[in-house]
Amino acid sequence: MTPEPSNELAAVRNVIARMIAPDAERVDQTSTFPGAAIRALAEAGAGGLLMPVEYGGQARPTREYAEAMELISAACGATATVYMTQMHCAHPINLAGTPQQVDQWIPALCSGAAIGAIALTESDAGSDVAAMRTVATRHDDHYVVNGSKIFISNGDMADVIVLFATVDPVLGKDGITAFLVATENLQGFDAGRPMKKLGQKGASTVELTFTDCRIPVDWRLGDEGAGYPLLLRSVLNSRISASAQGVGFAQGAFDATVRHLMRDGLLSAQRRDAQDLQFDLARIRSEIAAGRALVREVCDLVDSGAPEAAAEVSVAKLHCTALGVRVAAECVALLGDDGDRCDLGVERRLRDAKITEIYDGTNQVQSMLIARDIRISAAAVQ
DSSP, X not given: XXXXXXXXXXXXXXXXXXXXXXXXXXXXXXXXXXXXXXXXXXXXXXXXXXXXGGGTOOOOOHHHHHHHHHHHHHHXXXXXXXXXXXXXXXXXXXXXXXXXXXXXXXXXXXXXXXXXXXXXXXTTTTTOGGGOOOEEEEETTEEEEEEEEEEEETTTTOSEEEEEEESOGGGGGGGEEEEEEEOTTOTTEEEOOOOOOSSOTTSOEEEEEEEEEEEEGGGEESSTTOHXXXXXXXXXXXXXXXXXXXXXXXXXXXXXXXXXXXXXXXXXXXXXXXXXXXXXXXXXXXXXXXXXXXXXXXXXXXXXXOTTHHHHHHHHHHHHHHHHHHHHHHXXXXXXXXXXXXXGOHHHHHHHHHGGGTSSSOHHHHHHHHHHHHHHHHHHTO
């Protein structure tokens, strides 16, 4: 049985209406990190929807988290990415952290007292995680970390970073190990300047550099060599986040388009000359509803522990992020000469949506994973 929706979603809507939506254009144009919005969401009780109640979370089902992600994304892509990165940082800590690690960081992430990040991608490794070259070498009671990570959301703002590094590149994925890196006064650690981007401009994205960076052994998250399985469990949630963002960007673009067309009188039942436009909007609304239903079904699969959940998450990520880009682009076209007006916010949703096809595993990678599952499923029934 699906749990009844909680009060947290009403609180999310309130914060969006009061703070996030009115400030979205400014956040985009000035590349302002939306820290105040993240704190407001936390104060409203939505800072840790998936986290245990005893650590300041709400222990809500994944579909409710996805719905919150969709709502926030429809209003402001940058805020949505910072919000989901908080969860992406908290999730592996909750899965593999010691009681001390969980006590230290999960309540702080849920309350917004700490900003989190997750550092995985490298410039030369791309989607081939096993090829990572950031190395953590053990020396008695500490590790020495050397290497760099790129395209790290929240990286320059983070109080804690879940870092994936290898203890031995020769071991491939079996050498990957996770660490909790507390950034305050950390020697040998540097966060670069925020990158200038097409969209989601308020969500800072940086390169992280580790140069003979000493971190204590008790910052390790789980055992040596246990990072790859932890990563696989973590990406289920991060890909659901991207899927929900895709639906949210489509919905935000659609809503902004409808508002403008209503003001121009183009949605009047008497406007027979605008019937093709109205039919396009009817089709887009149906496509968004189908994407939303897919995300929620996949969320329930993940929560049930169903073995097919991983492949279905890839299906949702592939479909819904492409949906966000396609719908936003179509809405820009439907608006005609007004399509690129910044004050309408439709072009912003298009810019924000594009990166979702790339992060959390490119859509080409998702296609490979889905194709592999098709082969496995077909072989099983022969």
